[in-house]
Amino acid sequence: MRIKVLFFGVLEDVTKKKEMSISDFSDTDSLLKALKNEFAELNEKTFQIAVNQTIINKNTTLNNGDTIALLPPFAGG
Amino acid sequence: MRIKVLFFGVLEDVTKKKEMSISDFSDTDSLLKALKNEFAELNEKTFQIAVNQTIINKNTTLNNGDTIALLPPFAGG
Amino acid sequence: MSKKVLTEGAIAPEKIAKSIANHSSKTGIGAHNIFLGQVRADKHEGKQVKGINYSAYEEMAEKVFHEIRESIFEKYDISCMHIYHSLGMVKAGEISLFVFVSSKHRGVSYEASRDVVEQIKAKAPIWKKEIFENEKHQWV
Amino acid sequence: MSKKVLTEGAIAPEKIAKSIANHSSKTGIGAHNIFLGQVRADKHEGKQVKGINYSAYEEMAEKVFHEIRESIFEKYDISCMHIYHSLGMVKAGEISLFVFVSSKHRGVSYEASRDVVEQIKAKAPIWKKEIFENEKHQWV
Numbered sequence: 014m015r016i017k018v019l020f021f022g023v024l025e026d027v028t029k030k031k032e033m034s035i036s037d038f039s040d041t042d043s044l045l046k047a048l049k050n051e052f053a054e055l056n057e058k059t060f061q062i063a064v065n066q067t068i069i070n071k072n073t074t075l076n077n078g079d080t081i082a083l084l085p086p087f088a089g090g
Numbered sequence: 091m092r093i094k095v096l097f098f099g100v101l102e103d104v105t106k107k108k109e110m111s112i113s114d115f116s117d118t119d120s121l122l123k124a125l126k127n128e129f130a131e132l133n134e135k136t137f138q139i140a141v142n143q144t145i146i147n148k149n150t151t152l153n154n155g156d157t158i159a160l161l162p163p164f165a166g167g
Numbered sequence: 168m169s170k171k172v173l174t175e176g177a178i179a180p181e182k183i184a185k186s187i188a189n190h191s192s193k194t195g196i197g198a199h200n201i202f203l204g205q206v207r208a209d210k211h212e213g214k215q216v217k218g219i220n221y222s223a224y225e226e227m228a229e230k231v232f233h234e235i236r237e238s239i240f241e242k243y244d245i246s247c248m249h250i251y252h253s254l255g256m257v258k259a260g261e262i263s264l265f266v267f268v269s270s271k272h273r274g275v276s277y278e279a280s281r282d283v284v285e286q287i288k289a290k291a292p293i294w295k296k297e298i299f300e301n302e303k304h305q306w307v
Numbered sequence: 308m309s310k311k312v313l314t315e316g317a318i319a320p321e322k323i324a325k326s327i328a329n330h331s332s333k334t335g336i337g338a339h340n341i342f343l344g345q346v347r348a349d350k351h352e353g354k355q356v357k358g359i360n361y362s363a364y365e366e367m368a369e370k371v372f373h374e375i376r377e378s379i380f381e382k383y384d385i386s387c388m389h390i391y392h393s394l395g396m397v398k399a400g401e402i403s404l405f406v407f408v409s410s411k412h413r414g415v416s417y418e419a420s421r422d423v424v425e426q427i428k429a430k431a432p433i434w435k436k437e438i439f440e441n442e443k444h445q446w447v
Contacts (some may be wrong), residue, residue: 021364022434023446063432066367082364082432088447089363089392089433090273090344090404090424098224099294100306140292143227159224159292165307166223166252166293167204167264167284167413184324187343191400194348200420201341202413203327208334260331273342277421280340284413 014077018044022085027054042072044081060085091154095121099162104131119149121158137162172232172250173225177261178203186249186267196246196269200276202284204264206257214299218258219307224292225254235286243279245270250283252293312372312390313365317401318343326389326407336386336409340416342424344404346397354439358398359447364432365394375426383419385410390423392433 016035020028028048038044041062049055061068063082064075075081091113097105105125115121118139126132138145140159141152152158183201190196209216232250239248246269253263264287268280287293295307323341330336349356372390379388386409393403404427408420427433435447 019364021362021432022436026446063364063367066364066370082367084364084432085434085446087428087430087432088435089361089368089431090428096224098222098292099296103306140224140227143224143230159227161224161292162294162306164288164290164292165295166221166228166291167288180324180327183327184320187320187323187402190345194346194399196345197347199341199343199345201339201343202417203339203341204413205330205336205339205409206334207337207411259334262327269345271347273344273424277342277417281417 014075016044016075016077017080018048019080019082021082022088024055024058024060024083024085027058028052038075040072040074041069041081044075048083058085091152093121093152093154094157095125096157096159098159099165101132101135101137101160101162104135105129115152117149117151118146118158121152125160135162171229172252173223173228173254174251175253175255177253177257177263178251178265180262182251183262183265186265190247190269193246193269195271197271198273198276199267199269200280202264202266202280203262205262206259208259209297211297211299211305214301214303216259216297217300218256218298219263220256220296220298220304221252221254221263222294222296223254227292231291232287235283235290238286239268239279239283242282243270243275245275245279248279248283250287252287252291256298311369312392313363313368313394314391315393315395317393317397317403318391318405320402322391323402323405326405330387330409333386333409335411337411338413338416339407339409340420342404342406342420343402345402346399348399349437351437351439351445354441354443356399356437357440358396358401358438359403360396360436360438360444361392361394361403362434362436363394367432371431372427375423375430378426379408379419379423382422383410383415385415385419388419388423390427392427392431396438
């Protein structure tokens with residue numbers, strides 16, 4: 014299983030990367046827990062999660078080829 | 091006494107003139123009565139009256155040099 | 168006294184672009200709202216409007232535009248405001264009214280712009296004569 | 308699929324003029340409402356913003372813009388709608404958002420335009436990084 018994780022806005026500064034590849038997580042909750050473990054500063058940040066460009070509001074099963082994005086509060090316009 | 095009367099919009103078509111000079115009227119009511127007498131079609135038209143560029147809502151005394159304007163409903167924009 | 172609002176003929180898109188560009192030095196502005204009135208080719212009893220001939224009681228209209236301007240600056244926290252209104256012939260598809268309001272935040276730019284347009288419609292002594300393809304006309 | 312909303316760098320006033328001129332053949336239109344977002348030279352703790360660097364989750368943003376477009380056409384009786392949003396560096400005083408709504412009558416053009424802007428602010432995955440005179444930055 015291969016899953017892409019994208020970081021946007023201020024989160025890019027937190028993780029020092031725009032994207033990473035993961036393979037060991039079966040759902041968004043377990044992925045998020047691991048990310049917060051690796052990047053402690055994520056615990057202080059507000060963000061939403063999108064799976065394949067759709068914002069999710071609860072734990073979601075991950076499938077091969079999925080793209081997960083961590084989205085800080087929007088500031089367009 | 092010399093007073094200028096201006097006609098705008100559709101009223102210009104009614105009177106066939108853009109302006110006229112009058113001298114024999116002491117207030118707007120008597121002027122209006124004479125105008126409606128001369129241009130019968132005015133009786134069927136809706137308009138406001140401005141004395142020196144200010145719209146009046148009641149009979150107003152005319153003074154030498156005044157400009158009276160007959161204003162059909164506005165249609166700017 | 169502010170500059171004149173009434174302008175002969177249609178308002179060119181280039182004039183609008185120039186007006187926008189003129190505001191790039193005002194770096195406290197965050198929002199512009201622009202309203203444009205465009206002449207419609209309406210049909211009345213099968214006859215199509217090819218343009219509108221605008222006429223105004225010019226001195227009074229400029230006085231009214233000045234009063235509208237004052238009232239808007241009093242009511243809203245805006246940075247800039249410009250109004251241009253056509254006189255004379257404007258063809259269908261061309262612009263006859265250009266209202267431009269600039270402010271720090273977006274909400275007030277919308278509100279003030281709308282207020283300006285409504286006040287113009289209600290108070291400015293301006294009249295429209297629709298000119299048809301067959302050269303006949305009809306006062307609006 | 309509609310054309311792309313995200314565009315590299317500032318939106319030039321000439322592009323706005325061209326967009327307006329393109330509507331002169333649509334003679335059912337009577338009203339245009341245009342909203343422009345302009346980058347402000349705000350000060351934070353004495354440091355002045357010299358520009359904003361916009362970034363986006365581009366694929367998702369274009370999808371969101373498409374959904375906004377669909378929702379607006381469903382809700383309002385409008386003729387046309389165009390959105391352009393900058394990506395990358397936009398200097399203070401330059402335009403980063405261009406919303407253009409056209410309709411037969413004026414009221415709906417204001418309402419739809421405001422709705423578009425509010426939906427963009429709420430739903431489009433776009434972020435701002437304020438760049439200061441001293442080259443430091445701050446995410447907004």
